[in-house]
Amino acid sequence: MSKAFDIGLESLAGESSLRTEAVRPGGLALPNRGTFFLETFGCQMNDHDSEKVAGVLMSRGYQQVESPEAASVIFYNTCSIREKAAQKVFSRLGEFRDKQHDGKIIGVLGCVAQQEGEAIFKRAPWVSLVCGSASYSKLPGMLAQLEAGNQRVTGLDTDTDETFETEVTRRDNPWRAYLTIIEGCDKACTYCVVPFTRGPERSRASDSILREVRQLAELGYSEVQLLGQTVNSYADPTARRMRFSELLLAVAEVRGIRRVRFTTSHPSDFTPDIVEAIEREPKICDHVHLPVQSGSTRVLRAMQRTYSREEYLEKIALMRGASRPIGITTDIIVGFPGETEAEFEETVSLLEEVQYDSLFSFKYSPRPNTPSLSMSDSISEEEKSRRLAILQDKQREIQAAKNARLVGERFEVLVSGKSRRENQWSGYTTAHRMINFASQETELLGTYVQVRVTGAGPNSLAGEHAV
Numbered sequence: 001m002s003k004a005f006d007i008g009l010e011s012l013a014g015e016s017s018l019r020t021e022a023v024r025p026g027g028l029a030l031p032n033r034g035t036f037f038l039e040t041f042g043c044q045m046n047d048h049d050s051e052k053v054a055g056v057l058m059s060r061g062y063q064q065v066e067s068p069e070a071a072s073v074i075f076y077n078t079c080s081i082r083e084k085a086a087q088k089v090f091s092r093l094g095e096f097r098d099k100q101h102d103g104k105i106i107g108v109l110g111c112v113a114q115q116e117g118e119a120i121f122k123r124a125p126w127v128s129l130v131c132g133s134a135s136y137s138k139l140p141g142m143l144a145q146l147e148a149g150n151q152r153v154t155g156l157d158t159d160t161d162e163t164f165e166t167e168v169t170r171r172d173n174p175w176r177a178y179l180t181i182i183e184g185c186d187k188a189c190t191y192c193v194v195p196f197t198r199g200p201e202r203s204r205a206s207d208s209i210l211r212e213v214r215q216l217a218e219l220g221y222s223e224v225q226l227l228g229q230t231v232n233s234y235a236d237p238t239a240r241r242m243r244f245s246e247l248l249l250a251v252a253e254v255r256g257i258r259r260v261r262f263t264t265s266h267p268s269d270f271t272p273d274i275v276e277a278i279e280r281e282p283k284i285c286d287h288v289h290l291p292v293q294s295g296s297t298r299v300l301r302a303m304q305r306t307y308s309r310e311e312y313l314e315k316i317a318l319m320r321g322a323s324r325p326i327g328i329t330t331d332i333i334v335g336f337p338g339e340t341e342a343e344f345e346e347t348v349s350l351l352e353e354v355q356y357d358s359l360f361s362f363k364y365s366p367r368p369n370t371p372s373l374s375m376s377d378s379i380s381e382e383e384k385s386r387r388l389a390i391l392q393d394k395q396r397e398i399q400a401a402k403n404a405r406l407v408g409e410r411f412e413v414l415v416s417g418k419s420r421r422e423n424q425w426s427g428y429t430t431a432h433r434m435i436n437f438a439s440q441e442t443e444l445l446g447t448y449v450q451v452r453v454t455g456a457g458p459n460s461l462a463g464e465h466a467v
């Protein structure tokens with residue numbers, strides 16, 4: 001998935017009155033340094049990192065533009081979680097091989113930058129900046145070096161205890177704000193590049209998180225989503241030592257905040273107090289994304305996931321026992337080295353047992369620097385595709401049946417989309433179910449409305465505005 005974004009300066013958090021000219025948070029006009037284009041690949045963490053990078057660039061006097069052709073600085077924020085994602089970036093960079101790049105600054109950020117490092121300069125000599133996410137706090141300095149005439153700069157350290165906090169963040173969505181509360185990862189799943197590309201776990205101070213949430217609420221954001229690769233491993237570095245569940249409750253208490261989301265939770269750190277916080281505080285959304293990866297304990301051990309099938313199911317039971325229903329979604333990898341047909345069937349049976357609301361499923365992709373790269377018994381691409389299709393068919397069946405049972409129910413929806421078709425809107429419930437619905441109202445974007453479900457498909461619901 002790749003996204004290019006273009007948005008006016010008025011969307012800069014903290015700078016809502018700005019219009020055409022870049023201005024520092026203190027109000028001083030900035031020199032016009034040029035224009036930048038930023039394209040993002042990958043997950044929500046990358047999306048949010050890009051929002052912060054855009055903020056850094058805009059606060060230095062760069063204006064954001066829609067196309068690389070119109071830009072003097074071109075940044076690709078990259079993903080290397082699977083091979084295909086990493087390849088996309090090199091094909092983008094390849095587009096400059098025959099083109100004039102006219103002294104433009106071209107930079108590679110994120111996981112591919114961290115993984116490939118200075119080798120990127122060899123493969124694409126027109127690149128002048130390579131920076132991994134653990135070094136983003138150094139970006140302003142790196143840009144200054146390029147502006148001062150340096151030909152190439154790199155930021156590739158991962159041995160940092162810093163988090164990437166910026167004074168200015170250019171946010172993409174006017175209602176939902178992302179907030180990284182923990183960066184990096186200390187787990188060691190044998191298939192995963194994240195511990196290498198994003199460095200060790202660093203939690204952000206609770207007082208700084210709460211300060212930003214208060215600012216966001218003042219700017220009109222009503223939904224915040226707390227982000228981290230293992231968001232529930234949050235360890236407050238301040239003397240308050242706030243637990244993750246306490247942080248959720250404190251964020252929900254901020255005046256103006258109506259919804260608090262969090263992703264991604266790691267099953268081993270998913271404790272009963274998190275479910276208790278969801279039960280106690282309706283503003284904490286009734287949705288937990290709890291990646292399982294496999295339904296086979298043998299495969300989970302080989303993946304070093306630190307829990308068994310049974311232990312995972314205990315976490316599911318905690319949620320199923322909650323006083324309000326909790327939507328549960330997951331990630332699954334099929335075709336991990338050595339996964340037998342019977343082990344794959346265990347994953348299919350887990351889907352039946354848990355009845356997930358939705359699922360992200362992937363074919364195992366061997367990645368550089370990961371222990372599973374050297375594991376034997378690799379599964380053929382054809383077989384991985386077969387398993388993926390079986391899994392997705394099963395999940396489609398489950399979702400269709402679950403969604404059909406919701407017909408007639410009423411949900412609160414944050415309206416985030418307007419269809420080209422007249423009177424048609426869309427939005428999400430707190431359990432993160434998508435509803436397309438009809439309403440005679442003329443302006444609903446950003447508001448919370450009650451919607452009655454009138455129809456259901458496997459991936460979304462249809463409804464009508466219930467007044």
Ligand code: SAM
Nearest residue numbers: 191192229230264291331332333362363364365
């Ligand atoms: N930190 C999260 C967790 O522990 O579940 C996941 C982070 S990762 C960005 C998102 C998903 O990508 C993982 O849950 C996993 O399903 C998938 N993934 C990671 N490495 C992969 C690989 N080498 N091949 C295929 N899928 C992979």
Ligand code: SF4
Nearest residue numbers: 185187189192194229
């Ligand atoms: Fe990767 Fe595992 Fe860390 Fe998730 S918990 S980011 S899958 S190493």
